[in-house]
Amino acid sequence: MARINVSQLKQACVDRGWLDRWLDDPATPVPMPMTPAGGIPVNGRLFHQLVAGLVQKLCVPDASAPLLALRSREQIWALLWDELAAAKVQALVRSQSAEAALHLAEALKAWCQRLAELRANCPNFKSWRSALLTHEFDLKRVAIQVSDGGVVEVSGRPDSVQVDPVHGIVVVDYKLSRGSNGTLDLLQLAIYARMLRLAKPGLNFAGLLEYYEPGLHLVPKTEAQLNAIFEHEVQPVLDRIAGHEKLMSKLKSVQVGHEAVRLSWQPKAEPDLGRDIEKAYNSFKVPVQVMGRVEAPQLVRYLIRPGLGISFAKLRSNAVNLKIQLGLHAEPLVMPGSGHVIFDVVKEKPDTVWWQDEVQRAELTAHASPLALALGVDINNRLILADLCDSNTAHALIGGSSGSGKSELLKSLVATLVKRNRPETLQLTLIDPKLLTFGGIVENAYLTGPILRDIEESLACLHLAVEDMERRYEILLAENHTRLGDRIAQGKTDLPFRVIIFDEFADLINSGREEKKEFERLTKRLSAKGRAAGVHLIIATQRPDKDVVTGQLKANLPMKICLRVTNAVNSQILLDEPGAEHLLGRGDFLSQTGSTPVRGQSLFIPQKEFLELFADKI
Template sequence: MYKVNVTDLRICQKCPRLFAYHLQGKTGIWRIGLSGSGNFPGRLFHDKIANVFHEQMASKKITPMKNEMLAAVHSCSDDQSLEKSLSEILERYLFVQLMEKQGIHLKSFQIESLLRGFSLWRKHVVQLIKTAIQHIKNEPSMQIWTQIFLPPEKLLSATYGINSNVELKVNGKYDALMVDIEKKEIVITEFKGLNFGNEDDDFLQLVLYCWLIKESTGLSPRGVLFYLEEEQPAVYYQAKEITDAMNHLLAPLFKEAFLILSAYEKKEQLFVERSQNSDLCQKCPFNHSCDTDFHQKNQITERKKIAKKRASKIKSTNSQKAKEHENDEYLANQEAENAMKNVIETFQALKLPVKASGYIAGPRFIRLKITPQVKHGVIPKKIMSHAETLQLQLELQTAPLIKTQAGYVSIDFPRKISIPLTLKDVWEKGQSSRPVSNVTFPIGMSIEGQIFWANLAEPGMTSILVGGTAGSGKSVFLRSVILGLALNASPENVKLVLIDPKRVSFTDLKKLPHLLCPVLMDQKSALEMLSSIVDEMESRYRILEKACCEDITIYNKSHTTCMAHQVVIIDEYADLIIDKKTRENLEQLIIRLAQKGRAAGIHIILATQRPDVKIVTPIIKANLQLKIALKVTTKTNSMIILDQPGAEYLIGRGDMIIGGSVPFQRLQGAFSGKEDINLIFLK
């Protein structure tokens, strides 16, 4: 039979190599990686405050402290006076007496830290007593305390069967044990003279003690981790959470500990995996020697695998571009890992514990995935409120975009060295996901590397609102939309109407064969064309009605004469409606096209660099289904486009967020050049 204690298993969970060093007699192993100021006298608190209190309360012996506490419960008429009385009793019999005996031997910062921890613990105890107040009042006997408090630091043992022939014996002493009379549950409390930072290891330790209790009594306790250096020290775990953790965590841990124990006792060579916690490795004094001590053979094998993989990759591509991509991927991963470490440390310093849940390094952005520790009171809103702090820590030009995603919180920020994204790159990469439609185009690439396509034939995308301030890349994005539509379909299937009040956005697109008319640059010509398109829409509806077809897609399949889709693209809507006389007419025409255009194959893409309520009126906004926000100046601008903040954190040059009829998502738009225009004429 092999024997371990809870501390051994905690070390093994933290890092199997540290457990092996521990077996070899290395001292202080359990301290490696712990987080805290080092000021709190934890042993003194355990032995002279918590242990003394729980021993007295669990004992049948009558003591002055127990007498006074029972009297306070029966005499105090309200919660406030009860809390005050119990707090004074605990301070007098525990903290004051400890200071009279030990205070002279303590330094001032230790006394200060101990007093602060004692005050937090005292408040916790008073609240626990208050939950059982009715039972205490109904039982005037002093024995009521023994029904609530159980003896502390009791040694428990249990065995786990590794296989039919081998058992692992586990033992350990918990800190404190109580009974929740109201819920009829056992509650175990573990005191930590630290702050947050090792909660995974602490939780495992709690689970191990709960397993020992369950194996000894058959009862499944719930637990509390009490961090004596935190302002909100108590972290609560329900019995179900602990039971689930027992089922998932303990068996692999027991088996790993057994393998290391077995190899050590048999004096066999140990090949132990390195910890996955890079922060722990950096703090570990054995970091530079452990690969040689425990993993040399595996390291050599792994190096051979990596070298073979790299050689194979270079050989298969045989191009400089592949080498550059590999180097870029390496640099991006390094940047992401360093940023993740910085973010985790920043939130720890802010007393907001979070877990690293991975990252994605895209061509222009890095997305860090973190999981807030809700059990510690850390919610996504608290994370989002520190965007400017992260901007400072990560040395960014603008604050990162922080959003709640499915199962994690994302933190997006630009890479130091980004890769240009061309329309050709996006077009080629997205072919496998390209919709079958005459009016589809790639909007951009997600951080994950996926291409998002817009399909104007879809009911949720038939018309689009685009907003972005000067320099956001709005006009460049519209050019990629125009060229994407032209690359996707022939001039017989798609006709484009370009309205450019600025007169410079589409100058090199004047010869596109897809244009229904020359580029329009003034209010009068735009008004006349929109009015003509509305008439065309009504005419098409009469044709569809006569042919008994729901839309032009169905009509074109059954008729030799096809109707072409018509897409109206307005670059700067605000400049188009300066004249109050024509504004109302323009708005009415745009609204009619947006409301009824889809079935008739008529679509509108409206862009503005002034996304305010005077320009993008509620009725205009309501009828443009897909919303695309490039960088805007204020949170209010973002709200007008997307109905939520975020676009104010974008960095420009095609960085965008899409929303409205589709899930909120960040994309990078593509740059289009002469090469893309030439492809259209070569089709």
């Protein structure tokens, strides 16, 4: 049975790359939030410890009359300061700064004010348990059911469950900062609300985020809102975790003798540069330790631990120096990892990863979704999977300059869709202005029509796709379905999945202002509503500059795949960070399906093999 804790589960919901690593190794750490450079440390753990200590004193059975008589913020703060906080806050002045100590003290005072308000609004107050039902208690192995009838056990420790005068019984999460990803806070609240509902049948739980910054700011969420977040964001992740557990159990039951598993790509012997990397960095007064080495199809990855006091920026800024010192043919790609720094040395020529071999791997063949895609192979020889039926990867934006391997990637994605579907369940609309990617495909049962080339045809196609999407919604509503996949699973194939693949959409964007506005309007509508109706977009360009890849377009297409691009600006536009300008080309890419880009090598399918997939479906 699969098991996960709340911190891991919320990270898995926002970072599918992290989820892939965790499924492979459950010891994979959850990234810790960092205080911004120059920011005041918020000491969230100490805040929780002090609050929990006071609640424990207040909520003891047969509490003394003075404890029950506490009413005002000043009275509660005096008790907290004298009994618990004074020594800790004063120690912060010495170990961190007066600003950090003041920030913690003000946050604690705001919490005391909140406690006083709960006390005042409790009409039948007999003990502090009247307002604070529970505080920092363990929810162990709560069984949450998944779609196939199995369960995933989730464990965690919510901060508090309170009786709020406005919102009723609420699960509360204390936060001392907003962080860079507020979605994580809402996910945590939704997960705890579901766990409490399962652990305490008959009770309903709303949610409350209490941000102490250091003044209190409340963010309430109704039970219905938390349920919607859980169903749309958390449940699909639990389904995937349970499916992976079932797959691993099946694989373990298959006897394969003592023969080692053969890689579909055959690595060439590459020299170990670990010691040389350490010496080179040390020569620039940047002490590091190489912790490990992994060989991938297109590169050799070194895992580096910086010396004490050495920032990541120092390692990245010396990348050009290391290229020269080590005699590398290309600048190494230096990226932050979980507990280490990644240092990628690219091969002069990547090893070929054959599509035919990879699509037969169990990770893909056992995947339940008909729209599961194999993007490529990651650094650890795992398939990088994406599911168009998943809201986080429902539509894709792909960028890559000439020679990056963009066309071969698109062909491998199309090949995978065709292999996993019949024409009755999948229809493809291919837009290829230069006929360089899909030019060899003739009229075919998988296609909605001829391959489109000009701008007018492309816009007309998108208009028709929007009309088709709205028609599908009407049918789904009339038949009480919430998504097309459920309808197809019941054997109704008159409405197949529809995937629109647009190679080099920049031609349309650059044709005129009105055309650009109309293209963005149509893609926005399709991306916002298309997933449930089974309509999906995969669009690609050689020129991911700010005029082509606008902010609106990026926001509407959640999955990003960036192959080699011309410069760091293009990488920043597509992935929100530089790095893709240093990729090797020939299918070397960074995919972003969560918060952290994952490096991979795309699959190669020869043209003859690609066309043969369509040959008997004319």
